[in-house]
Amino acid sequence: MRLPSMVLTLVATLLAGPCAAAEVAVAVAANFTAPMQRLVPLFEQQTGHKVLASYGSTGKLFSQISNGAPFEVLLAADDETPARLERSGGAVTGTRFTYAIGRLVLWSRQPGVVDGNGEVLRGDGFDRLAIADPRLAPYGAAAVQTLRSLGLFERLQPRLVMGESITQAHQFVATGNAPLGFVALSQVYADGRLTEGSAWVVPTQMHDLIRQQAVLLAKGRDNPAARALLDFLRSEPVRAVIRQSGYATD
């Protein structure tokens, strides 16, 4: 009589449905790497679901998703890419929302270099200024907008070095190859403070608001873990963590 009861137990477990732990494949914008890495264990603990996260520039992730990459959720660095996916059918309509509002920061890994007003940009104490490629990264576009708002774009353009992503822009500054750079606040911020160096948080009126939106992708339509992840990101305790990581929330 043992085999039939074993079979019954097995069948019952398989029929348990959505309560079973699932996996969700999520594509995450490079600038959100650090906070995501903090949030993933919290999510996994809370829900029992497993997260497979891939990090990259939003442009690259879009190409991959458009060409069949098996991602189920996208955390983009902008609001345009999720909207495009929605229009093309790559994402499920009505699931788009702003999970974070990005803050641009002028950063140097040396303390005392960047003042609280960004006046260092007007001087000649630096030969290179790192930014993310404005064509590819919203933070790069915001950096260019900021320079234009300050009237410094023409003057500083010859000194610009462009990273293919905000991660690379940060890399250039972190390795000292560029003494200054415009990076995402989240890259140099943790637990509510700057982690190292000196920084000027750029006032939001100097550039277009960096609305980072998340969306459920077509491949994740029937995955309970995917929807659970999106709900998780909207919950108030998680929004607090996101703010602590250097973002604003709606």
Next chain:
Amino acid sequence: MSGLTGSLLTAADLAAIRLTLELATATTLLLLLLALPLAWWLARSRSPWRAPVSALVTLPLVLPPTVLGFYLLVLMGPDGPLGRFTQAMGWGLLSFTFTGLLIGSVVYSLPFAVQPLRDAFEASGRRPLEVAQTLGATPWQAFRSVALPLARPGLVTAGVLSFAHTIGEFGVVLMIGGNIPGRTQVVSTQIYGHVEGMDYASAHTLAAVLLLFSFGILLGLALLGRRRMRVLP
């Protein structure tokens, strides 16, 4: 031709093409200059240093280009030995400069230049050189008029491979280039930028131009190499 490409390619694309060709040419010439003595030594030496040096030369083949590029970035930076040297000499930093890319390309393609030359030197053996010696040639004369001509196919291969490899170089340039138009913006990163920026039309056009051009050059070089061989007695 320029009329056709002028409408399909932007000024930035054309500048990237020119820069890529400059980089490939400069890298190939510099590499052949460095690889000749190195390959010669590796082919002829009996020193116990042969094996480790050989392994070191082959190392760039094994490392992923982005990893290679990342470590070059660190080495060239103010914390790295190369960066500290260039700063002490008053040259600033090598990252984001054409010279920096050149050095990166040389390291990246080193095995492609050394290996064919070394094989060619080893294949011609010791006999011709011994004969040259008995006829009174100095080591330099023996190298120049005997060893080098015999290794010509190897030289062509080394040159072709280095050139082609540099044209296609991406990972290293991505890490240390900074994508500065006219200085470090090459075709491979330009195409990548077009793809990432979802400008697929530009990406396709630039890639097609690169493909056709490179194929043409390589075909020409291969034919040149073959003709030379038939001329030899």
